[in-house]
Amino acid sequence: MTILDRGLPSPGVSPDPMVLLTPRSLDEALHLLTAEGAAVLGGGVGHTLRRHDRHRRDPTSSGSSPERDAISQTSSDPPHKRDATSLVSVGSLPELRTILWSGEHVTIGAGVRLGEIEADERLVRTWPIVTEAAGSVATGRIRRLVTLGGNVAAGDDSHDLPVALAAAGAVLTVRSVSSTRTLRIGEVNDLGGDELIQDVRLPIPSGRAGSAYEKFLSRGVWEYACVNVGAVVRLDDAGAARRLSLAVGSVTGGPVVIDLADLRGSVAGGVLIDEVARRAAASTRPYGDVKGSAEYKTRMIAEFSRRAMTGAVRRAEETPRSGGEST
Amino acid sequence: MMVRLRFRLNHEDVEIHVRDPASTLLDVLRDDLGLTGTKSGCAIGYCGACTVIVDGEAVPACLRMVGLLEGREVRTIEDLGGPEGLDPVQAAFVKCAGLQCGFCTPGHVMALRALLDEEPEPDDERIRRTVDGNYCRCTGYVKILDAAREAVALQKAVAVRNSRAGAATSPEGRRR
Incomplete structure (x- = not known):
């Protein structure tokens, strides 16, 4: 066995070393999270990027900055990530590593990697919006590391999975040592310091359902979205939209679920899709940054909402008619 | 601590x-x-x-x-590589001149090494998707893709050679 000792810290190393805890079970992890300064660690990518970003801005500081960054986007750590002095690694816990199917739901463990979600054939068939969003994140090598729970818990408005999951009506199962509760995607910043996301639950679509995810990249490859949109529809046999859902990311407070309730029952065609796109642009507040001005993004939101909804409707129309669905 | x-x-x-x-x-x-x-x-x-x-x-x-x-x-x-010679991926980069400044080369080589370990004969799409994960600011990728394809061929040749050598030294091989 070779023994190699680390020398002096290199210039990029944090002045405040983290304690890394590697529990063997979910219960042990939940107990560890009750300690002061403990935070959940998924695949480690977000933490590494945040640390890199902080030290690039200010090599002498380990504190966060309010400034939004074009690369690592660490502007606002959610409360459950602030002031961590120890990291509880949960990304390899077997309890969090499964995709389970029941009659009505699919439950994806928070430790499942985005690359695994992207490649899951049953998910590709039932929730293409989710697999497309997972497959659009960064590079394949990064997707091998990033966990679903970490991607969602980051609370980043431009992350891909939260947009898709918000449109799909996902429910997060949140655990602490003393409680189990559920949150919607938009409530993820309510996570307490002693809580973690156990899994993400999605209903299994029935009838003539379709979904699609659209991500617009200003440069074309490998970056955070300029705008990103997810759409979900379910049609009745007459072609009217019985379920209609659209979520928009990369906007203030995102992902924002657009209110389309009064459009249900409309025929799923060009007029409806145009109205959905108009509402998406009118009811979101994009921010200007290196990827585009707010005005530009508003126009892109309309266009990519149109594309996402068109894709979802097309997939729903490809599903065979049931012969009697009316709900 | x-x-x-x-x-x-x-x-x-x-x-x-x-x-x-x-x-x-x-x-x-x-x-x-x-x-x-x-x-x-x-x-x-x-x-x-x-x-x-x-x-x-x-x-x-x-x-x-x-x-x-x-x-x-x-x-x-x-x-990779050693006294016996270069790894087939390394040899392919040398043979095809798949580098200029060389800074990105170790990353390319390791990415392709992992690919060939998993899939010894990947199709062009998989090769392209693998190379897509590595930036090169010198060469424009044509020679890198050539090197990747050559690596597949070299690895296959090594496997065949090893297989023949194994057969020749096995009891059955010696009998032949």
Whole structure:
């Protein structure tokens, strides 16, 4: 066995070393999270990027900055990530590593990697919006590391999975040592310091359902979205939209679920899709940054909402008619 | 306080002591272990220059927290080649001149090594998707893709040669 000792810290190393805890079970992890300064660690990518970003801005500081960054986007750590002095690694816990199917739901463990979600054939068939969003994140090598729970818990408005999951009506199962509760995607910043996301639950679509995810990249490859949109529809046999859902990311407070309730029952065609796109642009507040001005993004939101909804409707129309669905 | 970590590195058991287990594998490889073949490019996981193989998968070392490597198997560019000659992927880059400045080459080689370990005869689409994870700012990728295809051929030739050599030295082979 070779023994190699680390020398002096290199210039990029944090002045405040983290304690890394590697529990063997979910219960042990939940107990560890009750300690002061403990935070959940998924695949480690977000933490590494945040640390890199902080030290690039200010090599002498380990504190966060309010400034939004074009690369690592660490502007606002959610409360459950602030002031961590120890990291509880949960990304390899077997309890969090499964995709389970029941009659009505699919439950994806928070430790499942985005690359695994992207490649899951049953998910590709039932929730293409989710697999497309997972497959659009960064590079394949990064997707091998990033966990679903970490991607969602980051609370980043431009992350891909939260947009898709918000449109799909996902429910997060949140655990602490003393409680189990559920949150919607938009409530993820309510996570307490002693809580973690156990899994993400999605209903299994029935009838003539379709979904699609659209991500617009200003440069074309490998970056955070300029705008990103997810759409979900379910049609009745007459072609009217019985379920209609659209979520928009990369906007203030995102992902924002657009209110389309009064459009249900409309025929799923060009007029409806145009109205959905108009509402998406009118009811979101994009921010200007290196990827585009707010005005530009508003126009892109309309266009990519149109594309996402068109894709979802097309997939729903490809599903065979049931012969009697009316709900 | 130092934290002890044990894992396999280039087929050797290693034990290291790190001040911060949240340090990246890249920093530890280069700064502490002196394995500078793994290059630091963007340091945010995008450029592929720091690609290493962990448990058989190509990953960016700049995003791999070293504290999460306990018990895992890590391979770096220093693991390839040796007294017997270059790894087929390395040999292919030399043969096809798949490099100019060479900075990105270790990342390319490790990414393709992982691909060929998993799929010895990948189709062009898989090769392209693999190379897509590595930036090169010199060559424009034509020769890199040539090198990747050549690596497949060279590896296949090595496998055939080894298979024949094995047959020749086996009891059955000697009888023939």
